Amino acid sequence: MIEGNEVVVRGNPGLLRIMLRNLIENAVNHTPSGTVVQTNVANEQGAGCLSVSDNGPGIPEQEREKVMERFYRPLGTQASGSGLGLSIVKQIAEIHAAALRIVSPDVGNGLRVEVIFSAPNAKKP
């Protein structure tokens, strides 16, 4: 639903909290200390877009689909973990009919994970 420049996203607060926590924990745990982590919510042409970005080492493009699978951790991953966080994020995105994208930040190194909520009530152009 769009109200002025706002996008109202309807969802399950507990699940959305788990999703955001996983993304922020990843950005903190899989990057060196001193890394800048940013979270952002925006109205992207009527769709709600939630993103978590960091300027850490990022994930090579060829690994980005695989890290969304359960238990997959790229070789050389140092921080402890089970490899489940992003698969949970993906499931929660799906429950909300949202798209999950792992991309490079607009500037510099690092990672940006975007969750784009569809805009069923958005006016078609």
Ligand SMILES: Nc1ncnc2c1ncn2[C@@H]1O[C@H](COP(=O)(O)OP(=O)(O)OP(=O)(O)O)[C@@H](O)[C@H]1O
């Ligand atoms: N922000 C990030 N920067 C660099 N690598 C990342 C980032 N987020 C995730 N990764 C890589 O993707 C892998 C999978 O992430 P995922 O959250 O699924 O599992 P995990 O963090 O290893 O374990 P868990 O979340 O279950 O504790 C991580 O092991 C890490 O190699």
Ligand SMILES: [Mg+2]
């Ligand atoms: Mg994780």
